[in-house]
Amino acid sequence: MSTEWEGAQAKKPLLVTGNNKASSIWVVVASTAVAVAGSFVFAISVGYSSPSQEGIMRDLHLSLAEYSVFGSILTIGAMLGAILSGTIADWVGRRCAMAISDVFCILGYLLIVFSKNSVWLDLGRLSIECGIGLLSYVVPVYISEITPKNLRGRLAAVNQLMICCGASLAYALGTCITWRTLAIVGVTPCLLQLVGLLVIPESPRWLAKIEHSGALEEALQKLRGKETDISEEAADIKDFTEKIQHLPQSKMLDLFQKDYIHAVTVGVGLMVLQQFGGVNAICFYASEIFVSAGFSSGNTGMLAMVAVQIPMTALGVLLLDKAGRRPLLVVSAAGTCLGCLLVGLSFLSKIFSGSFSLGMGGIPWVIMSEIFPIHMKGSAGSLVTLVSWLGSWIVSYAFNFLLVWSSYCIYICSIENGPFDQKNSSG
Template sequence: MTPEDQEERLPLLGLPGGSVPRGRRVFLAAFAAALGPLSFGFALGYSSPAIPSLRRDVPRAPRLDDDAASWFGAIVTLGAAAGGVLGGWLVDRAGRKLSLLLCAVPFVAGFAVITAAQDLWMLLGGRLLTGLACGVASLVAPVYISEIAYPAIRGLLGSCVQLMVVTGILLAYMAGWTMEWRWLAVLGCVPPSLMLLLMCCMPETPRFLLAQHKHQEAAAALQFLWGSQQDWEEPPTREEHQGFHLAQLRQPGVYKPFVIGVSLMALQQLSGINAVMFYAETIFEEAKFKDSNLASVVVGVIQVLFTAAAALIMDRAGRRLLLVAAEPVEASTGLAWLAVGSMCFFIAGFALGWGPIPWLLMSEIFPLHVKGVATGVCVLTNWLMAFLVTKEFSSLMELLKPYGAFWLASAFCVCGVLFTVLCVPETRGKTLEQIIAHFEGR
């Protein structure tokens, strides 16, 4: 029996007729998993207030020049790229739950190393560790949440991944208003520690348990999460789950979602979002704003509000509509100088569509037997592109001038609209099995 035949015999983990499960512990489990993205957002936002703090004359603290500051901001993305590969391996072998538990370790260790840093190498080492954790969390949390959610709320809960990321960024900005870089790193240890405590009480996803032939445990997990096993049947005995093979890339059910997932991740980063968020405070300082920290907090608040709005309308408006509608808003920032107004406009557009939806679609479109490898490649693509954009952002601004750099980002936004219209299917309201059947032509 092929892996595709095995998946076809998996139970549809969705309730027909629009019925809604009674249980609400699925929301608690999603919150526990989303603390990983909160930690990852804090790690991303940390560099914005920390870099100006590290550039001041502070006793017993490393000093950052321009080159060191660019590495301090960008090296987290290299760690995250490695974390994407590690997460793709872990998610299929250790499971979704254990992978989330394990990623808390490099989060805490990385911030601890930064707290104790006496030189540049300790700072970079700590950032690399937190980046590794970011890569694992950015892959595993969307997969875990998509597999525990029923179709009616999968868009809402899946969008909460990005909502927690931008909340973490805002938390770093706000805390950086009153804390210097060491205490800010201490605060960064709190969200992953809380995730570790809560996830210990949560179940593994039913889909993963079924793939491991643990049918009773899957039923118990479903009962815990949904409060009901209504319309859920035990699947027939299946053969051993097969792994990924390159020959499977010839199958439409594999190569179509693979191309979509990788392309969305690349286009998301080519919009320039991470460069803007990593260096927000520095950008405002160079733009001669009196209180650059306050301006960064305002940008963070706008990102949280619009991401929350996207989460609320995701299951009504659909994924494709938000992806297409958000890009013209982002592209328009090429018409103005980089300042509070244009940055807020850019952030609002990104938060409505291209922030949450690529991560949500990544967790929805891949068959179970290739999910670990495929999501790992998507996350690797995202973070490698993030590194290139973040590391070369300053050079690009010098070469093309600010307006040229943002016109280039606008061109990529247009490419994103065209790709969405031509290639991305709507997944709203469908079970994960129905989405897979769409790509397979069934």
């Protein structure tokens, strides 16, 4: 009964339309822009490893194994953040959770800037990724809770677009500035987001959950516009939240009950296939891959990837609500599969990168924020995000060693994810 009622409520737009429609949409867009600054932070940390590898190994005298620890520790810290992400976001709120993550990221980048050895370097990376693990959950959830249904897919996919832009910026800047300066660049979006968080409204759904009626109405008024009557929607949100509060408190083990097992299979399965497609290995070690492929400099290949990633991600954002999640996932998985084959044969990473950016990069996170009931979002978000980062760690740590052993076999093995992903998306 509660599931049917939740479904009916989910079909109601979070934003009403009327004379104040334009102004209310701009508030939502501005709030989304502040939230996805966190995605930019995430992206710079992902794109940091590749252009910095040569300089860090030379300046700090690191071995390949030591640098592989630095590259892969990103995902260990993110797993720690992911485990607590749902709980923290439900406890302190979406805005405060983003602010906490920014503090961790700023501290981490400063440790990298002033690092004298691998210990400082690894501690900085670990701090950054604890923040990133929290951001990777709370950003899509916050966006989904403040946006209207007709814009939700596109605005949620802006999350992936900013990840693409941030990684591309890290690649591009890394070709012309030092690794310490690049770490300073990573602090900038953290500071911008901290300032923006002071002015954007909190999620009305979360405010209703903690029974702050006055703050709920104030947040709704900002999102809807000064002239909009919010009384009916505020009552709907309070009624919805009150019914949810009577449901049992969710725990991670509750996700494996019959009612939720399909959603868990889809959410976790997409993250597993996304990560074991090898995208983070290519992001972390793009420079070395292109050098191994015969380029005189890894910078040329990285800039070519940048030129492909951004327009393909933008295309995915535009098509997401029109074409639907499943068709884009199928096309993206098929293109990524083809890209892995061609990378294995001739190292044409641009096809892989472009195809991944079209759908596999962002859609799993959009689906994750949509398929779970609101009372299960905290536990489910922690589980799905944890699985994503666990897969990322396995791939990123092993990749450098596998590349030395047999680069061809790595990409051929990754092809297997394509057909499985298409089966999963059709479920």
